[in-house]
Amino acid sequence: MKETKKIVIVGAGLCGSLLAIRMAQRGHKVEVYERLPDMRKTPLAGGRSINLALSDRGLKAIKSAGFKEEILEECIGMDGRMIHSINGEERFSSYSGREGERINSVSRTGLNITLLDKADEFDNVNIHFDSKCKHIDLDNAVAEFVHKGGKAITVKADVILGTDGAGSIVRKSMMARTPELLFNYSQNFLRSGYKELEIPATDEGGYRIEKNALHIWPRGKFMMIALPNLDGSFTVTLFHPYEGEGGFNTLNTKEKVVDFFKKYYPDSLEHFPNLAEEYFNNPVGMLGTIKCYPWQAFGKTLIMGDAAHAIVPFYGQGMNASFEDVRIFDETLDECNDDFEKAFQKFQEIRVHNTNAIADLAVDNFYEMQDKVSDEIFIRKRTIEMKLEQTYPDYYSKYSLVTFQEDLPYHEAMIRGRKQDELLLKICSSVDWDTIPIETIYEQVKQLTI
């Protein structure tokens, strides 16, 4: 018989909430501690992205927990990218040549609330809000929190799971033990940041621009994107450098902001009723990648999700990778018959190469999205990729391997995807690219040694 463990989860964000549900479903006693107040009672302050793209990897993890259909009802499907050129033209580029392969815009808060409600349905889950983690005693699996009133809380656990995000205190407790753990760590920031704006719904509650698309205004050194919300609005994100042309530090007056939009994002201007006010009210966020290893300490504590691998948002995979962590960890516990120490070791070993891969792919996509999507060679490549996907059921582009092949580990998707890209870009750079029969290209793809 499996032993029931007392599991402390640090952080009740997206990853922690889903993890709590799965650990409860396994029959363990789960205590979740969250720094912030209960978002179902207190509206959150800004600073986090408001909507996210949920795709097949995330959905597969949610399906294991048993409520995929319910979650899909909260989503708006996006079938491709709507690319807005500087002269106001729109060009739609499908995510896949196959029907039904789409990504889903979902509210971060809405999804988190659903997960918290689901977790609350379990008698063996308790969620403690307003409890900020101060330190983890890794030798003894004791977690130390401070409640918002100032009261110290000390909890002894059998197992501590840290899902406390990119600024993870659990990870910092591990880093403080660098010599014993030989703790590898890196943080790398892009020289661009992000700022969110809103395109409101029409007065009738409709969508001002195409609903079922992820909108991009790619401009080389900077870009703007927009994802739809259920209420008819869009959450818009500017990805701009800090300095130079379009830099957040350069656009420092209302006039400069409006002039900049007139010049670079002219077709969007009519959709922003309060552009300049909003621009100066909203903060600039950082875009960084965090990698580390090991993820477990002394067989008692494990970090997962952004705490273990924070990535930039340009592949729409941050949340999906975190949810996939939960699924893979769950399956690893199956294989290890709930021997957590054994599962920790196995999980980190099989998982780290995959999260490192999606981290690198996401940085690559930063350059692709803001620059290459309007490049002629890149457009040719998308044309061929669409044709291949429409013709051959077993062909998946790099994007599709990552996004729609939820059983393929990220690392394999990266290796195969990059080789395919290299081949297709070579083909698309030739003068006679559009005279090569699609079956010839398919044969060449099939012959790639991965």
Added chain:
Amino acid sequence: MKETKKIVIVGAGLCGSLLAIRMAQRGHKVEVYERLPDMRKTPLAGGRSINLALSDRGLKAIKSAGFKEEILEECIGMDGRMIHSINGEERFSSYSGREGERINSVSRTGLNITLLDKADEFDNVNIHFDSKCKHIDLDNAVAEFVHKGGKAITVKADVILGTDGAGSIVRKSMMARTPELLFNYSQNFLRSGYKELEIPATDEGGYRIEKNALHIWPRGKFMMIALPNLDGSFTVTLFHPYEGEGGFNTLNTKEKVVDFFKKYYPDSLEHFPNLAEEYFNNPVGMLGTIKCYPWQAFGKTLIMGDAAHAIVPFYGQGMNASFEDVRIFDETLDECNDDFEKAFQKFQEIRVHNTNAIADLAVDNFYEMQDKVSDEIFIRKRTIEMKLEQTYPDYYSKYSLVTFQEDLPYHEAMIRGRKQDELLLKICSSVDWDTIPIETIYEQVKQLTI
């Protein structure tokens, strides 16, 4: 006229001492604060490597300061590697095919003392020992120290230079300002550590093994090396994994240690009078790489040496890279007419790719030294490299580019060296490798596009 600046240097190790001398020679007022007691009065506790390889990059920096010949008198030249096979055979492999290209074994403490003495000769240098850095106020260039008695010391400077080593407090003060500085940072540890031993001099004060060589006992997953000291002794370093065969945690009884040496390092055994005692008295050190960027903050503080780029010791370039930092920084100040803010920016931009390169090369050499030096293909490659260096004055192997081409930036040495290695390894893998005329190989090397 150049303005005289008050410069605070944090750390009076090898890099900090040489830097103090150069800044004093430029006419600035230099205050150096060192955590440890004055090593000229108090013998240091162990934990640092006892001797080091000083080569042309380091010597060039010392030459700028004006006392290269004096330092060379403290050195023992090493003309190549003496490779000890498991059956007791010795094979000498020269570092260069050219005469006079050698590296120099020098005592870390001896060299540091010489540099401190030289620094003390300047009226405009003050060195404060027993003063541990606690924090740097980066906005105001204020450095905070605690003297060993407990007294707090606060020093306002025009410029702060952090040369406080791999565990740098100055760097930590910068990392604490991650959002403003977009501070990139990585620490990566090898799954091997090191432990030092000593081969004493003979009773007559002579050398028990060849004096003018760096000795290596390469054994695949672990190795031992030895460098000569002036007193006839050798400082020996074991580089072993923590776990598994030969692991520091596996060799946990005196019997196991002696048995291990009998099996793997049999020819060395007679030279260790107190092997087992020494083995258990001496600590195991970590082997890690630290990279970060930026190196400067707000135009007032700059880190250099191990504080900015700690590397593993397998290219013998750690100290040399730090000394080269001092030379390049000095030259950058010349170009910027002692505008420190401008020089900080320029220095970090030109230097970081080079120190990243030597960091990566040093990790590569870890695998080369412990494993490949006894590999047949590798030995063939060294044979060809020697012949090329003996025949063509403008040919330098990768090792020679890094070690003996002190004017070539590390990054260029890496790019060229790796391309050459790739070509030569391909040639050496062919059956008829030894029938190819040397001029043919030289022509192929010349045609490499770098």
